[in-house]
Amino acid sequence: MFRDIFHQSGLPQVIIEPDLTYLEMNHAFCEFLGYTKEEYETLTIESVSHPDDFLLDYRQFQRLVKGSITEYEMVKRYIHKNGSIKTGRLKVSRIRDRATQRVLYLGQVYDLTEFTKIYEGLRQSEQKYRLLAENSSDIICLHDSFGHFLYISPSIKAELGYDPEELIGCYSPHLIHPEDQDVVTFKEQTITFRAKRKNGSYIWMETTIKRVINDETCACSQFITVSRNIQKRKETDELLTKSEKLAIVGQMAAAVAHEIRNPLTPIKGFIQLLNSGMEVSSQYSSIVLNEINRIESILSEFLTLAKPTERKMEAICVDELLEQVIQIFSPQAFLANKEIIFQKSGRSNRKIKGDSNSLKQVFYNVFQNALDAIEEKGRIMVTLEEGGEVLCVRVIDNGCGIPEERIKLIGEPFYSTKEKGTGLGLMTSYNIIENHDGTISFESKEGKGTTVTISFPYVEKEA
Ligand SMILES: Nc1ncnc2c1ncn2[C@@H]1O[C@H](COP(=O)(O)OP(=O)(O)OP(=O)(O)O)[C@@H](O)[C@H]1O
Numbered sequence: 468m469f470r471d472i473f474h475q476s477g478l479p480q481v482i483i484e485p486d487l488t489y490l491e492m493n494h495a496f497c498e499f500l501g502y503t504k505e506e507y508e509t510l511t512i513e514s515v516s517h518p519d520d521f522l523l524d525y526r527q528f529q530r531l532v533k534g535s536i537t538e539y540e541m542v543k544r545y546i547h548k549n550g551s552i553k554t555g556r557l558k559v560s561r562i563r564d565r566a567t568q569r570v571l572y573l574g575q576v577y578d579l580t581e582f583t584k585i586y587e588g589l590r591q592s593e594q595k596y597r598l599l600a601e602n603s604s605d606i607i608c609l610h611d612s613f614g615h616f617l618y619i620s621p622s623i624k625a626e627l628g629y630d631p632e633e634l635i636g637c638y639s640p641h642l643i644h645p646e647d648q649d650v651v652t653f654k655e656q657t658i659t660f661r662a663k664r665k666n667g668s669y670i671w672m673e674t675t676i677k678r679v680i681n682d683e684t685c686a687c688s689q690f691i692t693v694s695r696n697i698q699k700r701k702e703t704d705e706l707l708t709k710s711e712k713l714a715i716v717g718q719m720a721a722a723v724a725h726e727i728r729n730p731l732t733p734i735k736g737f738i739q740l741l742n743s744g745m746e747v748s749s750q751y752s753s754i755v756l757n758e759i760n761r762i763e764s765i766l767s768e769f770l771t772l773a774k775p776t777e778r779k780m781e782a783i784c785v786d787e788l789l790e791q792v793i794q795i796f797s798p799q800a801f802l803a804n805k806e807i808i809f810q811k812s813g814r815s816n817r818k819i820k821g822d823s824n825s826l827k828q829v830f831y832n833v834f835q836n837a838l839d840a841i842e843e844k845g846r847i848m849v850t851l852e853e854g855g856e857v858l859c860v861r862v863i864d865n866g867c868g869i870p871e872e873r874i875k876l877i878g879e880p881f882y883s884t885k886e887k888g889t890g891l892g893l894m895t896s897y898n899i900i901e902n903h904d905g906t907i908s909f910e911s912k913e914g915k916g917t918t919v920t921i922s923f924p925y926v927e928k929e930a
């Protein structure tokens with residue numbers, strides 16, 4: 468039975484004489500090194516062993532023969548008949564032939580060649596990626612699922628002044644400015660924040676977060692982040708927006724001067740009448756008062772655009788906000804023989820993050836444009852749809868529409884087709900929507916009407 472098991476086993480096995488020659492071997496062993504049984508008769512263990520590993524095997528075998536041990540195990544390299552190297556875990560044990568009482572040795576080899584190749588491949592690719600990480604100017608980090616640093620590439624020294632070793636094990640969000648803590652997330656995304664340098668100062672960084680999913684548990688076990696210093700970019704951005712703002716204010720001053728000149732004409736006339744000593748009816752004074760009010764409102768609008776008030780971001784129910792704007796807007800529409808209808812999809816009211824005054828301004832601009840586009844009788848339909856990812860408001864009018872080639876001009880400063888339009892309404896709206904991570908788009912058919920679609924991401928994903 469032993470003989471059968473020995474010969475049929477897929478595990479390469481040999482029986483070795485005390486003088487290190489092969490007495491018997493199974494088929495698997497012949498295959499392992501590529502020799503036939505007959506060829507093995509002329510071979511010793513030394514001739515099929517890797518020269519660097521033979522000596523250790525030989526010493527262990529001698530201890531076994533002397534009886535100081537009863538078996539040994541080692542990982543050992545062999546030379547295949549074709550010259551290639553095979554790796555195996557060799558286990559040699561002492562056995563006794565019951566019939567003759569001879570002491571022999573049983574060698575069993577677990578073939579590790581394939582495993583070694585894979586391992587070597589992994590080691591090489593790890594070395595390659597490590598080389599990339601170590602020489603990248605971006606800061607590449609690995610974090611555990613709680614946000615502690617497991618690996619940090621050396622470029623952190625140049626950007627933030629820390630040695631990677633001093634941060635290993637630390638909670639990574641501790642490096643983020645206290646006011647920017649709300650960017651801390653366990654989602655895959657790109658975030659910007661101020662990062663604390665070792666000397667206590669802060670610089671702007673942009674970080675892309677990727678989750679590492681464990682193959683076995685399918686759970687997120689680690690995070691990889693790639694961070695870049697964007698201090699310079701932030702500074703130029705700020706300079707740009709400042710100079711853009713200045714340019715806009717300059718151009719707007721011209722528009723405002725133009726707007727103010729119109730109401731000044733009746734005021735001037737009224738003063739001239741007063742001067743000539745004529746009796747002036749109270750009707751005239753109310754006209755003058757109206758014109759002065761108009762100047763006042765133009766100026767205050769100009770000021771809010773030129774010097775935007777601080778934005779307060781809070782959770783907002785768009786449903787209620789739309790109701791409010793429509794309520795203010797309806798009388799104006801009604802007087803112009805136009806109608807504004809609000810249609811809701813009637814689901815739960817999920818919130819978005821935003822500044823309610825700015826958002827009101829956006830809807831007011833868009834409603835006003837729709838109203839302006841309707842020449843005579845008409846209606847504006849406002850719909851609110853709650854999608855899975857975003858909340859979507861559509862403002863649909865049946866007005867004059869926009870020629871296809873002009874759609875791309877919409878939102879550019881001072882693009883207006885209206886006699887009294889400033890062409891700033893949609894530019895400001897685009898800006899506000901962008902600050903809310905939202906989008907706006909126009910669809911239009913000349914003579915039929917226009918649909919403006921505005922969408923915003925929710926504060927939180929649907930549970
Ligand atoms: N619903 C619409 N239907 C047709 N044209 C539109 C519509 N909305 C915008 N437009 C076109 O886009 C242009 C720019 O709009 P925007 O709101 O920026 O400026 P405006 O309405 O002309 O001026 P302001 O808003 O400053 O009074 C308008 O002049 C108009 O030609």
Ligand SMILES: [Mg+2]
Nearest residue numbers: 832836892893
């Ligand atoms: Mg407008």
